[in-house]
Amino acid sequence: MDFNYIEALVTRCKNNDEEAKEKLAIEFRPLIYNISKKTFINGYYPHDIIQECYQSLFKSVSMYNLEKHRFVAYATNAIKNNINDLIKRIKTRSSTEGNDALSLHDDVENDFPALEISTETSLCEMCDYDDLKLALKNLNGEELELIDFVFYRNYTVKEYAYLKSMCYSTAILKKKTILMKILNNLSLYY
Structure with missing residues (x-):
C-alpha cells in the first residue's frame, strides 16, 4: 500500500470525488476481506461485516485530519475498533433478546422470583438486623461516624x-x- 497515494485519495475523497472513493475502497479491500474472514458475529453474514467495514472506512475519511498524514493507521484502527464494538453490542444484545432471553418450557413459572417473602426469610432478616444493631452499639462515636458516612450516605473513604x-x-x-x-x-x- 502506497501511503502517499492513499493520502492523495483521501484528500480527493474529502472533496467528494466519487472515483477516489472507489479507488480507496479497492486499496482497503484486502484488509477488509481479511478482517471479515476472521470475524464471526452471530446474526451477521460475511457480506454484512464487509459492509460495516466499508462504512467505518468512509466515516474515518470524513473525520480524518489531513494534516496528520497517517490515514492508513487511522482507518485500520477505526475499522478494527468498529468491529470490536459491534461484537460487544451483539453479545450484550443477544442475552436480552432471542432464545437466551426467556426459556419457554413447562415449568417457566419456577424460573420467576417469588413476589411474596417467606416467613422464614423475613425472620432471618430481622435477626440479622437486630444483631447488626447490637454490634453497631459497641462502636464509639468516631467509628459510627465513618460507618454512617461510607455505608449509609454512600460517600467514598477517600471523601471521608x-x-x-x-x-x-x-x-x-x-x-x-x-x-x-x-x-x-x-x-x-x-
Missing part, C-alpha cells in the same frame, strides 16, 4: 479522609479495623 484531613491509607485502615470489630461483635451472637 479528605473531610477529616487524614491520609487515605489511614482511613482505609480505620475502616478495616471497624469492620473487623463489627465482625467480632457479630460472632459473639452466633
Whole structure:
C-alpha cells in the first residue's frame, strides 16, 4: 500500500470525488476481506461485516485530519475498533433478546422470583438486623461516624479522609479495623 497515494485519495475523497472513493475502497479491500474472514458475529453474514467495514472506512475519511498524514493507521484502527464494538453490542444484545432471553418450557413459572417473602426469610432478616444493631452499639462515636458516612450516605473513604484531613491509607485502615470489630461483635451472637 502506497501511503502517499492513499493520502492523495483521501484528500480527493474529502472533496467528494466519487472515483477516489472507489479507488480507496479497492486499496482497503484486502484488509477488509481479511478482517471479515476472521470475524464471526452471530446474526451477521460475511457480506454484512464487509459492509460495516466499508462504512467505518468512509466515516474515518470524513473525520480524518489531513494534516496528520497517517490515514492508513487511522482507518485500520477505526475499522478494527468498529468491529470490536459491534461484537460487544451483539453479545450484550443477544442475552436480552432471542432464545437466551426467556426459556419457554413447562415449568417457566419456577424460573420467576417469588413476589411474596417467606416467613422464614423475613425472620432471618430481622435477626440479622437486630444483631447488626447490637454490634453497631459497641462502636464509639468516631467509628459510627465513618460507618454512617461510607455505608449509609454512600460517600467514598477517600471523601471521608479528605473531610477529616487524614491520609487515605489511614482511613482505609480505620475502616478495616471497624469492620473487623463489627465482625467480632457479630460472632459473639452466633
